[in-house]
Amino acid sequence: MVIQNILDPIVKEGIQSIYKIDLEKVEFQDTRKDFEGDITIVVFPLLKLIKGNPVEIANQIGNYVAAHADIVSGFNVVKGFLNLVITDRYYIDDFNQIPDFSDFGMVSKKKGAIMVEYSSPNTNKPLHLGHIRNNLLGFSVAEILSASGKKVYKTQIINDRGIHICKSMVAWMKFGNGETPQSTGLKGDKLVGNYYVKFDKEYKKQIETLIADGKPEDEAKKQAPILLEAQEMLRNWEAGDQETVNLWKEMNQWVYKGFDESYKELGVDFDKNYFESNTYLLGKEVVADGLDKGVFYKKEDGSVWIDLTDEGLDEKIVLRADGTAVYMTQDIGTAIQRIKDFPDIDGLVYTVGNEQDYHFKVLFLILKKMGFEWAKNLHHLSYGMVDLPEGKMKSREGTVVDADDLMSEMTKTAGEISEELGKLEGYTEADKQNLYKTIGLGALKYFILKVDPKKRILFDPKESIDFNGNTGPFIQYTYARIQAILRKANFDSKAPVDVKSLHAKEKELLKLLQTYPVIIQNAAENLSPALIANFTYELVKSYNSFYQSVPIFGAASEADKVLRVQLSYAVSCVIKSSFKLLGINVPERM
Template sequence: MNIQEVLSHKVKEAVKSIFGQELPSVEFQPTRKDFEGDITIVVFPMLRVVKGNPVQIGEQIGAYLQEYVEEVLAYNVIKGFLNIVIDDVFYLNFFNTIKETPHFGFVEESKEAVMVEYSSPNTNKPLHLGHIRNNLLGYSVAEILKASGKKVYKTQIINDRGIHICKSMVAWQKFGNGETPASTGLKGDKLVGNYYVAFDKTYKKQIAHLVAEGTDQKVAEKEAPILQEAQEMLLKWEAGEPETVDLWKTMNGWVYKGFEVTYKNLGVDFDTMYYESDTYLLGKDVVEEGLKKGVFFKKEDGSVWIDLTEDGLDEKIVLRSDGTAVYMTQDIGTAIQRVKDHPDVNGMVYTVGNEQDYHFKVLFLILKKLGFLWSNKLHHLSYGMVDLPSGKMKSREGTVVDADDLMADMTQTAATISEELGKLEEYNEEEKQSLYKMIGLGALKYYILKVDPKKRILFDPEESVDFQGNTGPFIQYTYARIQSILRKAESMGIDISNDAKISELHGKEKELIKQLQLFPDTIQLAADNYSPALIANYTYDLVKEFNSFYQQVSILGESNEEKRVLRVQLSSKVAEVIKDAFKLLGIEVPERM
């Protein structure tokens, strides 16, 4: 039981004993630095239950706690805030119980499973900066949910069919001269992406030509010959025409190999894959069932809809008049299929940009109306766009911020800044390159993940690779510094296997233990809120607290052997928590720097 749980129980007991009232909950916050105390009980919310002066109420509760809770040494009341001083022995005992615990704060996996979907790219172009935020968020949330005790399946649905891939296929047939990733040395996703751009350029030229000959702009956009070829190809694919299907399989195969390289470099993975070419017909049977149950209704033209006006939304089509599915139909069917494939799944997280907020409100509501119990545990992990200082990304013009290029640029930026700072003189070239990549990717991931997912980000590569401030490299550098301390401690023969025999803590030691104490709750809070930002900013606070400790107390130079042992143990545990927290963000830490 942590100190908040102990105090919460006793505060409720005090209110019952002194005032004869039941207190539903107790609000805590860290004690402000300018007041004495370790934890603060906020009295104001109690006034809903206990009438009176908040200072007097605080004084009475404080006196009760001091008498009946052995960990409480003293208290003081400032306005409506009851500041509690906790005995050092409590923190020492806590630290001694966790210092040997591997992955402190992580919870054992339960039987309840959740599926986290992220990435879900189109197969007509490489992954870009927006995909990077998507992948980092989805992967990190999956890892945080796992650490919080959930069983997690990581998945994606690959958008491998439709007009977009047919555009690349038509352009390759027209302009490709049979070239392949092997013959060009290009990654497959980049090669296919080039033909998507080539299609668009030709399409625009054809529109301009038709308009110049007197065709109306909108008519020209529909009648451009290359678009009609792509539409014909889509019909052939849907009819299963062998030559078209073979080309589709070949070009998608190139793209998948390219994606694999990007995912590996980014450090994300998946347990299962779904393909739109397999799922696009799913959901039609469910619509028929829903019609029988009265969940859906049919219009005069034969199209099927759902009326969500009573829920504050509008009418939504789920089947066209010609019987073909819309995206909503497919998403309904895919969600149901995933639960059939993984019967232990009791919730899903969809990592998709905020432009799809409305879509997911509708999807979740439809699944609820269809009677699926797990529909109450569906979450749209909605996120904002990422911009670079140079401006917004565009894909059709070929000016997309390519994910591979950005990762390579981040590695180069890390190399330039590291060399300027002269931090890597003892490294050989191979070690340097490995470290540059670790620092560069760490900077990229941390910069993106430290921001609340819902917020739009202006990503500044150089600012992200700063070795000072709230950045990945600053935290990585602190971890490496601790490893250096631990190596020196080992060479000095300092034995840290036993508990340090002391009864009083330096203020900085106490603050560090208090910060460590917050890690398990932070993991649970991050899981409940689907927010890697909570883990990122907790880690920064821990590192700031450690650096303050490092500057104000002597660690290896401490003359008292027991204090020296405790300080080395503390340093070791802080490093462990940094490493575990960064693992939840998909970031590696260097042993030296």
Template sequence: MNIKDIIEEKLSEIILNVYQLKDIKLEVQENKTEFEGDFTIVTFPLVKQLKKNPESIGVELGDALTTQTELLESFNVVKGFLNVKVKNQFFVDQFRSVNDGFSNIEKKDATVMVEYSSPNTNKPLHLGHVRNNLLGFSVAQILKEAGYDVIKSQIINDRGIHICKSMLAWEKFGKGETPEATATKGDKFVGNYYVKFDQEYKAQIAELVAQGSTEDQAKKEAPLILEAQQMLLDWEKGDEKVRNLWSEMNSWVYEGFSETYKRLGVDFDQVQYESNTYILGKDLIQDGLEKGVLYQKEDGSVWCDLTDEGLDHKLLLRSDGTSVYMTQDLGTAVERFKQNNIQKLIYTVGNEQDYHFQVLFKVLGKLGFPWADQLFHLSYGMVELPNGKMKSREGTVVDADELMQEMYDTAEAKAKEIGRLEELAEEERKASYETIGMGALKYFMLKVDPKKKMLFNPEESIEFNGNTGPFIQYTYARIQSLLAKANYEYKEVVTVDANQFEKELIVLLANYKNIVEKAAEALSPALVANYVYDLVKSYNSFYQNQNTPILKLEDDNLRQFRLNLSDLSAKTIQKSLGLLGIGTVNRM
């Protein structure tokens, strides 16, 4: 338990004993170094109940904390705020406790599945996928750190008319070329044919319109779209030629995806494919009809009435018996709970699908699945660039691979500009550029609350100052340099007179596990990102506000304490960055 929690607990006991008030929890805030005292206690919630002014309540609580606990060295009350100065030894003991229990994680008896990525096999991953993958992977890491067993999952959309468009374009215009023969990454190779289809399709539409068709007619009657629709029907019938082409082109895409995932630093424990799951759910629909939960229209289509839930009527099966996305998602959810002992399932999907998931969860609840209330849509805002939105059919998306390479190049240029890393060997320099570039990308993406739309600026993200990944990585490297010069080894320090900067740093270090718990509950890596930024700022204040540099201290006890504090700061920075999928470098 950290000092803040101890104060809150003692305050609750005092309020119960002195005022006979139950379940009152006063807010305890950490003070910054410019304020007197270590913590401030807000007394205003008691004013109305006790009918006393906040100043007198503050004095009474301060006196009680002084006489009934060993915590306080002194206190003062300013405008109803109780400022308390905690005895120095509590901070030293707190630091030792945090250091000793740094890796202790209380296991939770629950398994959580986190789904993310879920790409289509007709195009490469783009900027939107980058935010999705980084967010899903980081949430999985945070849940693991909070003590959950975690299954990282994705479902690949590998069937449908959009896939057939790429296949048909390659068949018509590809002349047998392959990714290997053209030295093109597999997912980009297939994606180029998706763009090619759209170009040729638009040309056919324009030609039909010129011949007198309306645009709507032309879109439906263009030969290419009719051929693509026939190809999808052939695929569903199991046509050998179509299936073989589908398998080959998808294999090219999977090789490409694998390269992107590796560089992005994400992975998966389970992969499902829509081609295997799209028929799941039909039995559920039949069961729902028999139970009277669902209803069938005269044309044979099946619907769910969700008007009592504030939603509308939702189609679950077309009149010809074919499934819709919702049918598949119902079946896939049930299958996941059958095959895995999971207690919660989190879908990492953009906020344009908010309504879809509201419906999915409500329908599963109506069908009688008790775990329906343990489904969660981690809805996130779209990513935009300074020059606007992306359109995949027109080939104007921000390609994930190109973005990662741009981050590497920018990190290299920035490091050379400010004269960093020049003394490293070439391979070590390249590895550092990669770690810094990817760290900049990930931190910039994850420091923003998931629910918010974000504007990604590569140049801004790579700055070595401010709230950026490189700034945090640089502080870690600086500490490693300090520890190396000191030939550091941990030795316990029993007592020391900690200054205000050291106390503030200890409080932040002690708060790591609370932050992880909060981030796991909120499914928000932004809490971890902003925590580690605050920690780095606090460490830099501690480092810079010393009369004597650490390595020149003659007091061996104080020198050891400050080195211990630096070491735990570095470990906490590294661990926090790891939860965001970000690496560290020892020299920078």
């Protein structure tokens, strides 16, 4: 049982007994490491209700709690902070009550369902570094929400229509000579992406030619023949021209297959895919209904808007004058469609970059105004961009960091570092390659997920693959070290722990382990894998300090030896569990 839950009623009883006051909330915090104690009661908030010296008040409460709580062995007061010392027996008994650390902290009984959307790429280019952060965040949040007790559906919407794919199609028709992924050996998403870059180069060339012929730049940009061809192709697609639709289907299939290979390598998956070509008309009926209800209004030109100025936003168009939908219309309709497809969900999480913060504020507000009860459970998992030491990425110019290339490079770098460390005796070549991939992708994922989602990241591949510090490989190495200890333990290490007292390092580890279920719930509530990642790092640091400070197999007693092996096992289980929530594998040997 969590310490706060044991102490809370006792503290409230004490305050009622001493001061005749019914306290609503006791403020607890971890005791600072430079003071003796395990948990601290903050007395300052009580001064609004109790007149007196905070040190005297803290001492009076401390005396009451020490007399009435078996788990408290002593206390000390520092100004307005009451530091309580918890008995070793409490931690030992709590540890013995956990039957299986392999599923510790996981809530198996699901209550409520939620959908998490992530990835949502365009079909004119392969996945890049920005998509990697998006996918890792979305997938990890889905895993964390599931561990916290939610049923989770993972989804993406693939942006498979519009001028962007028509640009790749036009360039392929003009310059492709019928080449395919099979004929070139290229992944389909890379092949199509090459033609998107080719279109941009040709478009710029044509603009320069038109300007040289005397056209103003603005006019040249609009009249470049290759752009006019792409616009005509888009009109043909929307009109259902069979030849255009067939080419669109073929090239998109190339891209879908390429995406699937990248997702498999990255270790993410989806329960359902939505396609913009099927959803772009959704929402028009909802707008008509909203007009009848007075949620929207129509301007003289026939366009439909919503006025959100009273909510501190502005006016937003939801239907053009010609009756065509905008992105907002589509997102309104898609959200409603998802609730129809999965009636048990009562909320959605959208994993989308922070440049869309305003869009989602408007979307959520519109759905609330339309009267959808579930709209209060919509969340935008907003995240910052990923930068590189080399500068900003641009898809049209072909300067993006390709996701496949980055994953391959991370695996290669992990291999080079592992070879230098020279601890791979007895590994087959296949074993080595699997290990390099585990380390390389673990480094990439951990580096990205340890940062709060809202913050921008400067990603340095070399810095991420370091076997020291707050990195994936450092944590993986500790896990592998523990597995070696467990293999060496040739005695019953699962018997109940029966020691009389704890070493300070043992107690520190037990305290950290106890907080893991709370960390999972906090990470789910805040949609933040960073809380899981940084907790795991703190746990590993504490374990390594324990490993350096106390002998395991050379312990003074059999009971101490059993405890230390069991502690090692519990830590390894939590590392494996927390890394699974981050989508990271752990090696049995390193």
